[in-house]
Amino acid sequence: MSTTMVALPDIKDDVAFITGAASGIGYALTKELATRGARVIITDIQETTCQTLASELNREAGETVAVAAKVDTTSWDEQVAAYELGKQTFGRVDYFFANAGIVEAMWIPRFEADKFDVETPIEKPNLKTTEINYIGQLNTAALALQVFQRQELNRHGFRGKLVLTSSIYGFFHSVTMPMYCSSKSGILAFTRSTSDLHKGKNITINCICPNATPTNIVPPDFFIAFREQDVLTPLDFVIEQYISVLGASQDNGKAIGVYKRNAWDHPLDTYRREENRASYGLIDDGVAKAFGYWD
Numbered sequence: 001m002s003t004t005m006v007a008l009p010d011i012k013d014d015v016a017f018i019t020g021a022a023s024g025i026g027y028a029l030t031k032e033l034a035t036r037g038a039r040v041i042i043t044d045i046q047e048t049t050c051q052t053l054a055s056e057l058n059r060e061a062g063e064t065v066a067v068a069a070k071v072d073t074t075s076w077d078e079q080v081a082a083y084e085l086g087k088q089t090f091g092r093v094d095y096f097f098a099n100a101g102i103v104e105a106m107w108i109p110r111f112e113a114d115k116f117d118v119e120t121p122i123e124k125p126n127l128k129t130t131e132i133n134y135i136g137q138l139n140t141a142a143l144a145l146q147v148f149q150r151q152e153l154n155r156h157g158f159r160g161k162l163v164l165t166s167s168i169y170g171f172f173h174s175v176t177m178p179m180y181c182s183s184k185s186g187i188l189a190f191t192r193s194t195s196d197l198h199k200g201k202n203i204t205i206n207c208i209c210p211n212a213t214p215t216n217i218v219p220p221d222f223f224i225a226f227r228e229q230d231v232l233t234p235l236d237f238v239i240e241q242y243i244s245v246l247g248a249s250q251d252n253g254k255a256i257g258v259y260k261r262n263a264w265d266h267p268l269d270t271y272r273r274e275e276n277r278a279s280y281g282l283i284d285d286g287v288a289k290a291f292g293y294w295d
């Protein structure tokens with residue numbers, strides 16, 4: 001478990017693409033990247049905030065170090081268009097941050113058996129949380145991995161690095177947030193699967209899994225009890241975890257949990273794993289053959 005960081009990697013002049021950059025973690029991360037000399041492609045559904053931040057960073061630097069684009073992460077086309085703008089401006093992208101996300105949207109009406117009977121119309125679920133927190137991040141991941149495949153190695157010896165934002169709910173289940181929790185654990189499973197597949201290909205894939213961090217994901221009042229009980233995770237320490245896996249860092253497949261000023265690489269659940277591997281190892285081999293991943 002680490003509470004203080006060793007020296008963070010040098011990322012000067014590297015190029016980063018960030019989703020959900022108009023607020024909270026994405027906003028703070030964008031500013032930290034720029035402070036460390038990186039170039040940034042700032043994207044969010046809140047276009048004006050992205051443009052304002054880009055102008056501010058460019059004014060401070062006296063050159064173009066930032067571009068902004070409206071990107072709804074559920075739109076593949078908008079993500080590609082923002083990447084194209086970034087490539088045109090900066091030549092390549094070293095880091096993709098799949099970060100945009102929202103809190104739980106209630107997905108089906110709550111269970112009140114006394115108010116429902118077989119004649120009550122069945123409602124279509126609201127899958128917005130899954131669409132943004134899972135599909136939206138996978139769109140960014142699909143973009144990143146295809147861009148990396150087409151790029152030369154950078155000065156650190158990497159084609160590129162993908163960092164996804166999972167959550168403490170990637171590890172632990174939630175009684176009240178089934179959509180949030182399943183999306184975040186999906187992102188964790190995706191990180192572990194694809195980082196293994198891309199091992200040795202000069203690509204790294206990691207995810208950051210913060211506990212409750214004060215941002216605009218919920219109204220400010222929500223955090224009052226957390227402050228009173230001293231259980232908030234500081235935003236600056238969360239941002240350090242994102243920076244820690246960049247540059248020449250060899251970290252790959254990490255799921256970095258963050259609670260208060262503690263960060264740790266969360267271990268894989270290995271309960272009865274070896275016994276099951278006899279079978280699921282064959283499944284992986286079969287799929288690998290079908291997809292041409294290995295012989």
Ligand SMILES: NC(=O)c1ccc[n+]([C@@H]2O[C@H](COP(=O)([O-])OP(=O)(O)OC[C@H]3O[C@@H](n4cnc5c(N)ncnc54)[C@H](O)[C@@H]3O)[C@@H](O)[C@H]2O)c1
Binds near residue numbers: 073133
């Ligand atoms: N704050 C926490 O306690 C916490 C803890 C763990 C994980 N996270 C995750 O961190 C990420 C960032 O959240 P935050 O806490 O900074 O919240 P935030 O609300 O402050 O920022 C999220 C940003 O994402 C943007 N966004 C929402 N939907 C979008 C979409 N479809 N396309 C593009 N942008 C979109 C919003 O406009 C906003 O600017 C999320 O994935 C969230 O689940 C947050």
